[in-house]
Amino acid sequence: MFFGEFIKELRLTQNLSLRDFCKKFGHDPSNWSKLERGKLPPPNDQATLEKWASQLGLNKGDAEWYQFFDLASLEKGKIPHDIMSDEELVKALPVFFRTLRGNKPTREELKNLAEILRGS
DSSP states (O other): OOHHHHHHHHHHHTTOOHHHHHHHHTOOHHHHHHHHTTSSOOOSOHHHHHHHHHHTTOOTTSHHHHHHHHHHHHHTTOOOHHHHTOHHHHHHHHHHHHHHTTOOOOHHHHHHHHHHHHHO
């Protein structure tokens, strides 16, 4: 699922047409339509994203809240803000990336990664 599809689903769960949603929250319908269709990327501004998440009925800390921010980050080719703010986790990302690529990490790297993940 892409960011645009996700925000469209959230808007529709509120039973709001695109125009009604935009009128209610002061968005430009043309730009919001472009967001939903993936023609416009999500904003970089964290405060704007948080405002949008709330307008779409998301509660901070819920699974859908994180999915919203994860999809926004992925759409821009970035690692989500909350992960980048965790210094220990950021240090472990190279091991994670190598593992995804099929390069076997050392036993010590796996141990360190497991410790970090348990602490989260």
